Amino acid sequence: MESNITKYQKDLESLIDHGQLLLYGLYNELSDELKIDKQLKDKIKKLSFRQDYNSWYNEALAVIKQLLPDRLNDFISYYKLEKRKEITVGTYTISDYLIGIELTRAGQTIVSKTTVISKFTQQKSIVDSLANRFKSSLFDIKQLVQADMFDSEVDAAKELNKKGFQRAAGAICGVVIEKHLHGVCETRGVAITKKNPAINDYNELLKNNDVIDIPTWRLIQRLADLRNLCDHKKTEEPTKDNITDLIDGTDKIIKTVF
Numbered sequence: 001m002e003s004n005i006t007k008y009q010k011d012l013e014s015l016i017d018h019g020q021l022l023l024y025g026l027y028n029e030l031s032d033e034l035k036i037d038k039q040l041k042d043k044i045k046k047l048s049f050r051q052d053y054n055s056w057y058n059e060a061l062a063v064i065k066q067l068l069p070d071r072l073n074d075f076i077s078y079y080k081l082e083k084r085k086e087i088t089v090g091t092y093t094i095s096d097y098l099i100g101i102e103l104t105r106a107g108q109t110i111v112s113k114t115t116v117i118s119k120f121t122q123q124k125s126i127v128d129s130l131a132n133r134f135k136s137s138l139f140d141i142k143q144l145v146q147a148d149m150f151d152s153e154v155d156a157a158k159e160l161n162k163k164g165f166q167r168a169a170g171a172i173c174g175v176v177i178e179k180h181l182h183g184v185c186e187t188r189g190v191a192i193t194k195k196n197p198a199i200n201d202y203n204e205l206l207k208n209n210d211v212i213d214i215p216t217w218r219l220i221q222r223l224a225d226l227r228n229l230c231d232h233k234k235t236e237e238p239t240k241d242n243i244t245d246l247i248d249g250t251d252k253i254i255k256t257v258f
Helices: 004-029 038-044 049-067 069-079 094-098 115-135 142-162 166-187 199-208 214-231 240-256
Strands: 103-105 108-111
Touching (some): 004 115, 049 094, 049 115, 069 094, 166 240, 199 214, 214 240
16 A cells, blocks of 8 residues: 555655746746747647646645645745735735736836746745655654554554444544644744643644634644543443544644644
C-alpha cells in the first residue's frame, strides 16, 4: 500500500506541474499584449488560467499552511489585499485580473493586466520551494510518519466498532486525537503548561491561539464528549452510531487541523 509520504510527494509534484501549466495559461490569455511567438502560442493555446486558478490556489493554500506557514500571508497577498487605498502596480492582485480589472487614465494604461504575471510568478515560486522544504532535513518528517500510524489506528477503531467493541474503538480515537493535537501545538509553537493535558485542554489552547476556528473547536468538544463516554464508567453505553461519529470526526481532525 502506498505510504502517506509517497502520496504527499506525488501530490506536491502534481501541484508544481499544475502551476507551470497555469503560467502558460496566463501567457495564452495575454498573448496579444505579450506579443509571444507563434510556436509558443500554438503550444499553450488550449490552456486557461481563469478557469483553473482557483482550484490550484485552494490546494496550494492548504499545503503552504502545513509546510511553509511563514510564507502564507505573502502567498495570500499576491491573490488579494484586504486593505489598500488604490490600485497600483504594487497593489494589483490576481483577483483583480480574474475579474478583468485594468487601470487606465486619459486613454493611457496605468496598470496593465500583464501585471498579474509577476504576482502569479511569486506565488508559483513559493509553491516550487515547497519541494526543497519537503526534502530538507529541517522539515519535521514526524508528522507524516504519524499520519500513517493514525490512519492505521482509525482503521482499527472502525473494525472494533463493526464487531461491537464500542468502548475500545472510542478509546483508540481519543488517543489519536490527543496525540495529533499535541503535535499541532508543538508545530505552531503553542505552549503546553498543563502536566497531563486532555483533548479539551489542547482544544482551548488551539482556539485561544487562533489555530482553529469556532466550528472546529465545537467539533473537537463533541469528540471529547464521545471519547469520555467510552473511557468512564457510566450508565449510558456508547452506541455504534456514537462511535461512527467519533471515528469520522477523528479522521477529519487529523486531515484538516495542522
